[in-house]
Amino acid sequence: MELRPFSQADIPPLLAWFQTPAELVQWGGPGRTFPLDEAQMLALLAETQGTHPARRIWAGDRHGALAAVASVVDGRQGTALLTMVGIAPAARGHGLAAPFIGQVLKAVFQDLGVERLELNVYTFNAAALRLYETLGFVREGVRRSLARVGEERWDAAHYSMLRAEYRGVP
Numbered sequence: 001m002e003l004r005p006f007s008q009a010d011i012p013p014l015l016a017w018f019q020t021p022a023e024l025v026q027w028g029g030p031g032r033t034f035p036l037d038e039a040q041m042l043a044l045l046a047e048t049q050g051t052h053p054a055r056r057i058w059a060g061d062r063h064g065a066l067a068a069v070a071s072v073v074d075g076r077q078g079t080a081l082l083t084m085v086g087i088a089p090a091a092r093g094h095g096l097a098a099p100f101i102g103q104v105l106k107a108v109f110q111d112l113g114v115e116r117l118e119l120n121v122y123t124f125n126a127a128a129l130r131l132y133e134t135l136g137f138v139r140e141g142v143r144r145s146l147a148r149v150g151e152e153r154w155d156a157a158h159y160s161m162l163r164a165e166y167r168g169v170p
Helices: 008-015 021-028 038-046 097-111 126-135
Strands: 002-005 055-062 065-074 079-087 116-122 138-149 152-162
Touching (some): 002 097, 008 038, 021 079, 021 138, 038 055, 055 097, 065 097, 079 097, 097 116, 097 126, 116 126
Parallel strands (some): 079 116
Antiparallel strands (some): 002 055, 055 065, 065 079, 116 152, 138 152
């Protein structure tokens, strides 16, 4: 899989990934509005502009198609937040998540100079929990009732990885 910056051309295929509000929240957090639309993605892309962008968004290409997406929000002072990690529905189950996130981690720790990378993952997402722990993230706790999805409240596990703990691309 090739890692590259997410672009406006990636928006149409990404919009097709989320068929329900719950799927969108699982990917983009409670701040996204269903259905995800071009305007929301263009606003996120605007945050990637400038010499010190507030956000980076990466795409993973597989066989010329968008197969993965991840974003890192710059929290300043060497801390960043990994968000919006997703694998295209047709590409799931093919072992792409670990190498893709590994490439993102390399970009974050080597290119962006981040000392601490954090993420939140909903506690029911067992596959993602295993993935992040396998990659070396350390679970720091649970953010209870973090997101509301319809009538449900979802808890999220909070993880971090320090630059010193980064083990390289899997």
